[in-house]
Amino acid sequence: MKLWGGRFEKGTEGLVEDFHSSIRFDQRLYKQDIQGSIAHARMLGKVGVISEAEATQLIEGLNGILKDVQAGTVEFEIGAEDIHMNVEKLLTERIGPVGKKLHTGRSRNDQVALDLRLFLKSEIDQTKSLLAQLTQTLLKLSEEHLETWMPGYTHLQKAQPITLAHHLMAYVQMFLRDLGRLKDTRKRLNISPLGSGAMAGTTFPLDREQVAVELGLDGVTLNSLDGVSDRDFALEFLANASILMMHLSRLCEELVIWSSGEFQFISMDDGYSTGSSIMPQKKNPDVAELVRGKTGRVYGDLMALLTVMKGLPLAYNKDMQEDKEAVFDAVDTIQKCLLVVEPMLRTMQVHRDIMAFGAKGGFTNATDLADYMAKKGVPFREAHEFVGRIVLHCSKEGLGLEDLSLSDYQAISPIFEEDLFSSIGIEHCVRARKITGGPSPETVFEGIRLSRQALDELLW
Structure with missing residues (x-):
């Protein structure tokens, strides 16, 4: 018979x-469910809802179940529906009628809300x-490639x-923001809903704060309706996971491009590449491509739960059973991706x-030529026009800006002097950009220092 079957005259259809x-x-969620139940049982004994001896019996029984589940010797039953009722059924089978007292002052509604928060x-x-x-x-690689x-x-x-x-440090900033969002979400979810009951609390004199303290939570929810129906914390995590996956996808997209024959900026390590079943020369960046592809999967997890929650009246509805698979999938996907991206980056060549050769092509120093003219007193918009014409001429002739002679430049304007070529040299173009956030080696080095400091703070 179901634990809730008293009101029913027939069993559930298969x-x-x-x-x-x-x-x-x-x-x-077995571990979190048992942890919550242990804290609940201890509190019931302390406030006198059950005896201290009964509380001890419940706790010992729950610890035994936890040990057996971790050892792989427990087989859960479909007929018991969920982890909460499976644990309660096992407990009652092991310790007898006292096991039926565990659910006093509690509902599966506040129980699952607690379990998911702890998870x-x-x-x-x-x-x-x-x-x-x-x-x-990324910080270490950045330091090596200043x-x-x-x-x-x-x-x-x-x-x-x-x-x-400078390029890699852009991703460091993205990931620091991701860490900040995760830290904020953790803070908001670290509240206990236990004691909300099904939706209206309970008449038993529960010490909700004691349970929260035992479970390492910062406080308790202040509205029982919200306590059982809130899944903002799960949506927040899925939103954070989606943004993080987007950042990983952008990084992996660039690795795919950079490792192509057209770019050849990097080579992926053999351990993080695959071959072709028909083309023997191929070395494919499949790991990076898979991370890029799995991003859509996590987006789907977010959209699934948003859609589940969008039309639900207060308080708990069975629709909310659909929250866990989306959360579990996003957790597994993002952690697997993080596990593989780090060594893939670390081992790339x-x-x-x-x-450096690529930096010299494509007139990447054109802006610096315009800046040179502006520093000589030419209004920047006019300098922009001048340089545009010079680029057009050079592109037709197959030349770079540094290939023209000083006399060629002076024929355009008398402002050009001997310092011109040092001003538009590629290294100078980078080193001169010392403004905060710029690409000069010394600026980036300072950015690395500040980012390491920020990382340390975010991990606390």
Whole structure:
């Protein structure tokens, strides 16, 4: 008989039994469910709702179940529907009628809300740890490539010369923001809904604060309706995960492009590449491509839960059973991606000479030529026009701006002097950009220092 079956005259149809059950996926919450139940039982004993001896019996029984589940000797039942009722059924079978007292002052509605919060709290910590490792690798690579010159792009067209360090540090800033969002979400979810009951609390004198303290939570929810129906914390995590995956996807997209024969800026390590079943010469950046592809999967998880929640009246509705699979999938996907991207980056080979050669093409120093004229007193808009004409001439002749002679420049304007060529040299173009956030090696080095400091603060 179902634990809730007193009101029913017939059993659940077999088809519905399978459709209704969530144990296939929510068994993943066994640890959090048992932790919450132990804290609840201890509190029931302390406030006198049950005896201290009964509380001890419940706690010992729950610890035994936890040990057996971790050992792989427990088989959950579809008929018991979910992890909460499976644990309660096992407990009652092991310790007898006292097991039926565990659910006093509690509903599965506030129980699952607690379990999911505890689960995400732990997984956010793990995700932050993996993301911090990736960020540290990027910082180390940036430090190694402070003077690895390369072209910067807009519209995927060569724009201005920068360094590989400057480029990689852009991703460091993205990932630091991701860490900040995860930290904020963790803070907001670290509240206990237990005691909200089904939706209107309970008449039992529960000490909700004691349970929260035991579980390492910062407080309790202040409205029982919201306590059981809120999934903002899960949506927040999925939104954070989606943004993080977007950042990973952008990074991987660039690695795919850079490793192509057309660019040849980098070579992926053999351990993070695959071949073709028909073309023996191929070395494909499949790992980067898969991360790029899995981004859509996490977006789908976010949209799935947003859609589930959008029309739900207060308080709990069975639709909310659909929250866990989306959360579990996003957690698994993002952590697997972080695990593989870090060593893929760490082991890639950078072709400095090819990057530097690429920085010299495409008139990447055109802006510096215009700046040179502006510093000589020519209004920038006029200088822009002059340089545009020079670029047009050089492109027709197959020349670079540095290939023209000083006399060629002076024929255009008398403002050009001997210092011109040093001003439009690629290294000078980068080194001269010392403004905060710019690509000069010394500026980027300071950015690395500040980013390491920010990373340390975000991990606390």
